[in-house]
Amino acid sequence: MLTSALPDHEDLMQRIARDLIDSYDEELELEIEDRNLDGLDPASATTQSSTDKAARQAYFKELFRLQGELVKLQDWVQHSKQKVVILFEGRDAAGKGGVIKRITQRLNPRVARVAALPAPNDRERTQWYFQRYVAHLPAAGEMVLFDRSWYNRAGVERVMGFCTDDEYEEFFRTVPEFEKMLVRSGIKLIKYWFSITDDEQHMRFLGRIHDPLKQWKLSPMDLESRRRWEEYTKAKETMLERTHIPEAPWWVVQAVDKKKARLNCISHLLGQLPYNEVPHPPVELPERVRHADYLRQPVPASMIVPEIY
Template identity: 60%
Template sequence: MDFDNTMEDLSRDWLQAELDETLDDMFEMEFNEPMLSQEIRRIYKRQHPDTLDNRVYYTNLLRLQSELIKLQYWVEQTNAKVLIICEGRDAAGKGGVIKRITQRLNPRVARVVALQKPSDHEMTQWYFQRYVPHLPSGGEIVLFDRSWYNRAGVERVMGFASEDQVEQFLQDVPEFERMLVRSGIIVLKYWFSITDEEQQLRFLTRIHDPMKQWKLSPMDLQSRVRWEQYTKAKEEMFERTNIPEAPWYIVEGNDKKRERLNCIEHILSKIPYEDLPTEKIALPERMFNPNYERRVLPDDLYVPKVY
């Protein structure tokens, strides 16, 4: 038997099996869709006539996720440190992108940081202090679902930070990020961008979808009211913090599928990882004790078989 051909067949079979499993997401979407009113569904489909075909999307997503696993091995073996900052307007798709990046990775290597609002104690600290403990150590990929850039965005627009505090932040953050890069951290900063109309549509779907209403907070609703203020704050943030050592990258997000694929492709292109050899794994033989008898456990220890 030709070993190379056998392995190629197994790889092809694995990819098809993974694709079939991943296509379950499509059924989840179909089940979820009836939660929306007919009117909202018609509007959404009319606004997205050119959305990426599902089969093209899932096939490429699996390909990119397999590359992310190679990146993970490289990070582990080279002790690299990767920091991915995800920012953007509410409902811009940050969470969906982060989920697809980490979906098949080892959570001990790739972890997500999504901090709550600062406590009274943290409010007295140096602004960057509460973020520093979450920075990547050697062999880690860390994704920040929002970051210290809260100060340049929501804190500024909602009045949680004074203009003096914002100005101090905008002066400090370029040097802070240069320090991170000098320490050996690969810093990638992404802004997920959607149009005014798209955000409004996504908020409407959340309002009418009981499975997604939890995603809407009073702060999210205020972001609709203050769209132009957020735009001005974002533009100044880009102008003041887009540095050669840690530039901003804008990901267009009106089509969630393209947004996810484009972002992952870009991450892979910006990190100099290699497909490193890994140790071959052999399944050891199970040890059998001829005198061992398995105990019968009481029925009340088992979860009821409802299905």
């Protein structure tokens, strides 16, 4: 029995290791600004095949290209006073936060902002259900990315018993009209569901358990959602069936492969909006004004941060 179980264990550990490497890549993406892909080999690269390295480099090249298009999209949204709302839904550890990070990584946070609302407080629980989300909707020239949204009621609230059957049914009666109203008001509404397998979520949760930098991502609610996989599946199926409307359809992102999911989602998002490159006048740096009587005052040594690096 030990011999037959060993390959499964080794395979699992290799998958966790690959997931850790992917998380290191996330940090590289934040640091690399000069697009020099020849220097993309972390210390762990010696354990990777040339095929893996080539795939990672191809991924980075395409990601940078798509992020360049996102900058053009941002300029168009701001210039043409568009209002864009993008919802990201999916199971825990499906990769929603990762793609949101890649979308906003190079953008102006005043134009493209993220709304990740916590659980409602006592006051918010007595409000109209959609009220706290409405406060985060965009004005002209803005994009808002919801890291989870009003669909919490169709998912976690339903599965965990945080809403009544009447509240659940009222949500489904209201949400199509609510979203149609948003669209009629001039908001472009795009909804993504990130889909992963049972096995993949299991592996990602184990990766978080073994990575001290990611353990904070695991909450008691996440662990309970793992136990209730089938209940979440039924809730997801009902949600997609009852809220997939022509004015605001659902788009399902196959997210078992994180990198492919990011590229596919960003590429699809760019295709949902008729943006074009906004011409900008050439930027000229003005000469600095200098005054003969200006004297720079020295900073007291006690205020200087020690240079230990």
